[in-house]
Amino acid sequence: MLADADVADLKAGYAPFAEKISYTWLVKPETGMLMIQGRADSTGAPFCLGEMTVTRCMVQVIDDIQGYAMVQGSDHEHARLAALLDALLQMPDFHAKLAATLMAVLKSREQQREQAMAKEISDTTVEFFTLKRGE
């Protein structure tokens, strides 16, 4: 969910904790690639389809909690926030707060996106008929 989220949402969600949390980098944000694999005939043997740009990083916050993120694209800030939030979500106190705020926002955004897409797509469902001559 953090990987799919808009950076603005993550920023807003993390903002209340930003001052309280100090962190150290275990792996600084770096952009690289992931080879995307597909499967022949969709379920057969894997093959290399092409790569995707990703950015990953790893942080350590209080209590030795580690947060990891790998996100699509080359936005270092997205990866940083996702890793920090990943760390916070592993701590019960923060988890409860974030579940009520950020995670709820992300969930409803995703639902909206899905619904909007479902509406657009269902409107284009079509039925084809074969006709006999003379009918």
Added chain:
Amino acid sequence: MYVAVKGGEKAVKNSQRLVAKKRRGDISVQKISMDQIANQLGLGVDRVMAEGSLYDVTAAAMAIQQAQGDMTEAVFLVRAFRTTLKRFGNSIPVQTTKMTAIRRVSGIFKDIPGGQILGPTYDYTHRLIEPDPDHAPDPPCDRHTDTAPPDKTAACDDISPLPEELPRVIDILQAQGLLQQDETTPPGDAAEDLTRQPLAFPVSRNLRLQALARGDEGFVLGTAYSLQRGFGLDRHPFLGELKVGYVAVRYTPPELGFDIHIGRIKLTECVMVNRQDDAVRKAAGFETGYGLVFGQNERKAMSMSLLDRSLAARKNTGKTDYPAQDPEFILSHCDSVESSGFVQHLKLPHYVDFQSELVFIRNRRKDHTPDKGNP
């Protein structure tokens, strides 16, 4: 023979300055932004990502802008960019059976389970240029839903969600025992990778699919067309299923040891069906070809499926009568970066090479002059 040529440094710099000026065009016209390219030239971006072999909308949009819309040049730029990036690993193979389809049609069964979904397509448009596109009104609801406040969810509650999994047309044929599988490789986890090893013939199916997936659309389309016109196919192929949609990318980072969701990518998947008579095989049936391409790129995915089939056919019959049946012919020439590089290098100085040709011809002519050596 290559011989270094010196000089022209200043002219080259000036030429680069000039091309930058030409790219910008008339400065009274507004500059186009990367967002505009990514949003309004989406299919172009998809093509550049597919042939550039890198799923990165921003990089593809920048490449299209920098190449003045020259797609092959943009593909080259993306390929060059990908060589600067470190590879972290391989994704878990994407599950296209779980694709969130925005488009899905079959040309062989009209009542496919899950329905025929047209989605966004130019197939049924009139293909007439609309006058005055600068002032055409925006279509309704053009605002991306992301910008809507998150509490407005009630409005479309009655819409049933998109199915998580559409039944595959290929399974219908399989269930009826009509399908012939010839290249069954056990579904393992690691695939060969042609960016890490040279293409050697005979080539495995997974390398063939990789080469076609990043191959030039024009070449792949043209050679697939040659099949349809009779240069390799003696009967009509059929579109089993064509699907466009989003799949989740998952990866297992070694640091974590479990797999995580990285993002969602848009793909086009295609299965083509050909009839095969009992003269060649034990029983008459159908054979299929497979295509999978980054982005929405149906022409390419369909052509890829036709070629996947025709290149496999050689294994069955051992015959190669036509170019589109010859793996070496197709796979060695389908890459636009390689082919445009080799053709375009002819623009570079070949003065010494050509000099040797002149010397050769003059010598030959001297040898054949009638009054010389033939008194």
